[in-house]
Amino acid sequence: MLAVVKEHTGPGFAIKDVPMPVCREDDVIVKVKSVGFCGSDGPILAGTREVPYPLIPGHEFAGDIVEIGTKVRDWKVGDRVSACIVIGCGNCKYCIEGNEPLCDNLIETGIHVDGAFAEYVRVPAKVLVKLRDTTSYDFGAAADPVASAYRTVKRMPLTSKDTVMVLGPGPIGLYATQLLKLRGARKIIVLGADCDRDRLELAKTLGADDVINNSIEDPIKRIREITDGEMLDFVHDCAGAVPLVEIAMNSLKKTGHYYITGLFHQLAPTDLGKVVRSEIDIHGTICYTREEFKECLQLIEDGRIDVTPMITHHYALSDMEKAFEVFMSRQAVKIMLHPEGM
Template sequence: MPQPLAGWVRVRVRAVGICGTDIPIFEGIRPVPYPLIPGHEFAGEIDALGPGVTDWQTGDRVAVGLVIGCGACPACYRGQENLCPRITEIGIHINGAFAEYVLAPTKTLHRLPDHLSFADGASVDPLASSYRGIRRLNLQPCDDVAIFGLGPIGLYALQAVRAHGVRRVIAITPRRGLRGEIAHRVGADAVIESAACGDLTEAVRAANRGALPSVVIEATGKPSVFADLYRTAAPGARVLLLGIFHERGMFDPAQIIRRELRVEGSFCYTWDDFEASLDLIARGQVRTAPVITHTLSLSHMAEALERIHRREAVKVILEP
């Protein structure tokens, strides 16, 4: 069993989610150090304390962020550890939580309120991954928002923009199915099936009372969506890219220039983003239950991956 170093703890994993970025690791598309135990969306109980740890006790319930900044660079000093040039990520650069126990430094820990489940705690990571970018959009009550992609990131982004009190939210997915149904349940005013609607721009206009949205959020990770993102954005709109892209894409920059679109990327999250996202769940402004479609034992990982590949599952939580 791994022993925690100074300033680290050992966490007994109670719930861990399968992230879309775990799939390319399993498939060998995303380069990672080997051997590696993936898994970075997790919560559990502190099982052992490393030397010098005084602010935590064994038995404390925690949700854990994956980002470990070096603590000494300008980005870390600004509280932007997600931009640290020497960033280390649990489950990507070092062993993660697809296991009974995982090691984590105390600076990644967040106290999990008693009224939240471990599955709630394991759901903070995907929410925080969307919420970081959404906080920077400076959303207003007059904003209309279109969201491309209804995986966990998109569905949590949908709820996060709703929590900001925007006027209207339009969810866009390739085809009819479970994801669109969940989008309706968590607050979408309209769900558009892009493969069946013909002219997507006109479908978005029709769903938004004749106007194009002032905010467009990408949560697909697919370069092929770029053209639709820019075509469906109103002149002067903000376009937020949340997806992690594992392939290169091409797009027409003229759309951005002529329509004065403000395109912004958002990578991962900071400690503050994670804490704010945990608070959204704790206050009931974001619901995890509709997004979590399957809960399985960790020993059923193969079944979980099959369900994801067949698009039968949206978010799978595994319990070691």
């Protein structure tokens, strides 16, 4: 089968024929129809994030089951499915409590084991979620980034009186904007940089009441103006960028909440004295549970989350080099790849 393979450290990846995955007793083989290019895939292909080599990345996917393991009972060949990235062991304290993203033995598709930048992918049957017959494969592949934002938004003690700022208008930040609108936030602000101009405009159409271009505006001054000096009840950090931490901390009112979805790859300095004096709560979330994934797929299928404007580019899997170039240049919001071609 055709696959995109990260073979070694440093820059570069291969588009090549590799052996088909072998179906194990608890697994299924899925023929990939659509697979999204995630922000975590870029550093893997660029060689700035270490993974087990060789590795086929890709975890935002949907397709058809073509083979099932001998112990699989609830699925059949031909089922249209998507799948969670999170593969919990099922035996540790966190899995038993239904909190598999914190599994002590966590495995993630496309990061620890081969993923969906390929014609076929093997996943455990336990992580599958079925698509409605009317749901497109592109929409099924969108459930993963929605769920990443959803886990965070769901945990917020948000009321209709609260003002929230989303940091980073990438796919997760834009989905967070929609989810916060569904939760009934009084006002939503999205902050980005000059390179995010188009995404900030898109944020306005998806529920943002105000946007801030951090490259040309003083964000704290603008927040003070927007909130009439009251500042923010919540910050939802979908960027994981060190320079934005100080903005987040200085924009929150006393007893404000700082919720973090974006992964930080560098240490961020934080004034913990301010956390104490202002009684600021800081919360982190990672990935999602299978149940949360199912809930997000339903939000998409019911039309409550708008996926269509998010998917801005389509490429055949064989055109990954072009897709990677577009991703790195930030020309796209979400790239969707198709192993069968366009």
